[in-house]
Amino acid sequence: MSAITDERRPDDASAPDDFPPSGGGEGRDALLQMNNPHRARAIKDVVARVVMWTCFFLAIVPLVWILWTVISKGIHLLGEMQWWTGNQRNINSDDAGGGARHAIEGTLQMVAVTAVIAVPIGIFTAVYLVEYGRGKLAKAISFTVDILSGVPSIVAALFIYAVWVTTFGLSRSGFAAALALVLLMIPVVVRSTEEMLKLVPNELREAAYALGVPKWVTVVKVVLRTAFSGIITGVLLGVARVMGETAPLLILAPYTKNFQRDLFAGNFPTLPMMINQDRGDFALATAAERMWAAALTLIILVLLLNIIGRVIAYFGSVKK
Amino acid sequence: MAKRIDVTDLNVYYGAFKAVEGVSMTVEPRSVTALIGPSGCGKSTVLRTLNRMHEVIAGGRVEGKVMLDDQDLYAASMDPVTVRRTIGMVFQRPNPFPTMSIYDNVAAGLRPNGVKNKKTLDGIVESSLKGANLWTEVKDRLSKPGAGLSGGQQQRLCIARAIAVQPQVLLMDEPCSALDPISTLAIEDLINELKSDFTIVIVTHNMQQAARVSDRTAFFNLKATGEPGRLVEIDDTTRIFNNPSEQSTEDYISGRFG
Numbered sequence: 001m002s003a004i005t006d007e008r009r010p011d012d013a014s015a016p017d018d019f020p021p022s023g024g025g026e027g028r029d030a031l032l033q034m035n036n037p038h039r040a041r042a043i044k045d046v047v048a049r050v051v052m053w054t055c056f057f058l059a060i061v062p063l064v065w066i067l068w069t070v071i072s073k074g075i076h077l078l079g080e081m082q083w084w085t086g087n088q089r090n091i092n093s094d095d096a097g098g099g100a101r102h103a104i105e106g107t108l109q110m111v112a113v114t115a116v117i118a119v120p121i122g123i124f125t126a127v128y129l130v131e132y133g134r135g136k137l138a139k140a141i142s143f144t145v146d147i148l149s150g151v152p153s154i155v156a157a158l159f160i161y162a163v164w165v166t167t168f169g170l171s172r173s174g175f176a177a178a179l180a181l182v183l184l185m186i187p188v189v190v191r192s193t194e195e196m197l198k199l200v201p202n203e204l205r206e207a208a209y210a211l212g213v214p215k216w217v218t219v220v221k222v223v224l225r226t227a228f229s230g231i232i233t234g235v236l237l238g239v240a241r242v243m244g245e246t247a248p249l250l251i252l253a254p255y256t257k258n259f260q261r262d263l264f265a266g267n268f269p270t271l272p273m274m275i276n277q278d279r280g281d282f283a284l285a286t287a288a289e290r291m292w293a294a295a296l297t298l299i300i301l302v303l304l305l306n307i308i309g310r311v312i313a314y315f316g317s318v319k320k
Numbered sequence: 321m322a323k324r325i326d327v328t329d330l331n332v333y334y335g336a337f338k339a340v341e342g343v344s345m346t347v348e349p350r351s352v353t354a355l356i357g358p359s360g361c362g363k364s365t366v367l368r369t370l371n372r373m374h375e376v377i378a379g380g381r382v383e384g385k386v387m388l389d390d391q392d393l394y395a396a397s398m399d400p401v402t403v404r405r406t407i408g409m410v411f412q413r414p415n416p417f418p419t420m421s422i423y424d425n426v427a428a429g430l431r432p433n434g435v436k437n438k439k440t441l442d443g444i445v446e447s448s449l450k451g452a453n454l455w456t457e458v459k460d461r462l463s464k465p466g467a468g469l470s471g472g473q474q475q476r477l478c479i480a481r482a483i484a485v486q487p488q489v490l491l492m493d494e495p496c497s498a499l500d501p502i503s504t505l506a507i508e509d510l511i512n513e514l515k516s517d518f519t520i521v522i523v524t525h526n527m528q529q530a531a532r533v534s535d536r537t538a539f540f541n542l543k544a545t546g547e548p549g550r551l552v553e554i555d556d557t558t559r560i561f562n563n564p565s566e567q568s569t570e571d572y573i574s575g576r577f578g
Contacts, residue, residue, distance in 0.1 A: 206376060209404055211404070211429030
């Protein structure tokens, strides 16, 4: 029922179907008595505004709260040079400070290896699905990616454990954890790349075909090039997703307080595991502070990667 | 350089739907052939079968024969990529590659086909842009994005890009329908110049345009929506517009339907 109808027949009691369902008969009667559709619209507008702002604040409160807690409790250690240069060797739970460089390097190294494996697989899968895939195989792959994106990280970790450790008899290591992270990252990269490739107008593909450009060159030079900045964003989403993953590390990459640059060593330092380590001694103020500082460091790393990615995307984007 | 196209008993399908039925026609070399007809009569579809662009669409299928001089374009041994190199195409909406500069847009079809030498490329880019009457407007900003040009300039850029690969035939699918009258005039002048080197087939909704630019005109029509489109007649443009053999052509030309 439109407002125009209401205006033409202001006394028609059957008209105001679209009045706000504000409570029972009394409120409705009161609105009817106003006989003013503009007023009704204004009320709806206010209600919608209040609901939206409330939801917005509900969503933003935890975010601000987390940031405030982490920053206020962790910023202190980040100001010390040692945090960025040292490791945790010979630092007991009740000792203050120490370094996080081992964990920062470990996390970056592990995520880099994860990305090197997952990004090509993810992008090639997306290219297949969008540019080449027809029929049952494409549907099956798409379905598999859907399932993979729903796999809990602990299941991915246990799967790699079953393959890597139980079946092949290899030892737990940073690399094994990276493999579990690959499983978690691939669906994110596939889905986001797929969406970006679908956004590339078909006209551009046809323009290239009409010039006698082979299909694979068209995909590389035109489609992927046009979708470049979007693909970078998708890769970053994937990186952000796996950087803070803890379950695969708990199962596959035991923590060490020392520097460890060999991904195949039995123990491997990472920021989430450092957080977990200090969480174990949370009662000690020294450990708690270290935990918050490590958490803040992790957040900063993700933020930095995002900024770098945005810069790359900006310079690679389509310009007018 | 320019070649003749012979189409025999062409049926074109989208999946199970037969879009065009029984088209037989000849496109003369170094001339402009216009395809006209009401919407949905299959003229664009026929155009796209001439360089095997139709099969790019999912479910697109073609029956019948298309000969370029003595080569069968739909022979099993024929590579569609080679066909499209020989028969270029300009689309309805200007579609320069948005990530590429003006220069790279023109060179887009050359580099993947083995032309890498900088000097050769420079020469072809310049001659193609001159051929498309765009050179004087863009010669100082070849490294600027092609998408920054005006609509008419973009369309001429697309024509430059198409003629850069030196095709035998140039197909144009309503090349002026997204352009203003001034740009349209520029493109029409260009078509007149290009026909001394290329065989041109142009689809247009604008009958005045068909009358202005073409030497021969093919009129397509369909009995009803859902029915396949057919070629009603093809003849010299003056004859089609002044004294067509078919009643439905005359009705369409004189604006009685369509």
